[in-house]
Amino acid sequence: MKPSEITAGKTYSNRGKGTTKRTVIEIGDRHRPKHYFGSTPPLEPGILYEQDGKRDVLYLSSFASWVGKEVEA
Numbered sequence: 001m002k003p004s005e006i007t008a009g010k011t012y013s014n015r016g017k018g019t020t021k022r023t024v025i026e027i028g029d030r031h032r033p034k035h036y037f038g039s040t041p042p043l044e045p046g047i048l049y050e051q052d053g054k055r056d057v058l059y060l061s062s063f064a065s066w067v068g069k070e071v072e073a
Contacts, residue, residue: 003064006047015068022049022063023073031057 006012011023024047031046047063048055058066 001067011073012067022051
């Protein structure tokens with residue numbers, strides 16, 4: 001899925017079997033992950049999402065590459 005297609009308030013499943021679901025809470029610069037394993041962190045927004053009652057963050061491009069499709073919550 002393209003990063004521009006990811007929307008706050010929607011729920012997505014992973015690629016493959018699609019058994020994992022994540023709901024996007026908010027998208028923005030303040031949700032960039034604090035840790036980045038590489039030379040320079042990307043200058044892109046982060047995503048605050050909820051999965052199984054726990055919240056976490058990912059870069060928008062990382063979340064988009066994880067997504068398989070939009071699903072009902």
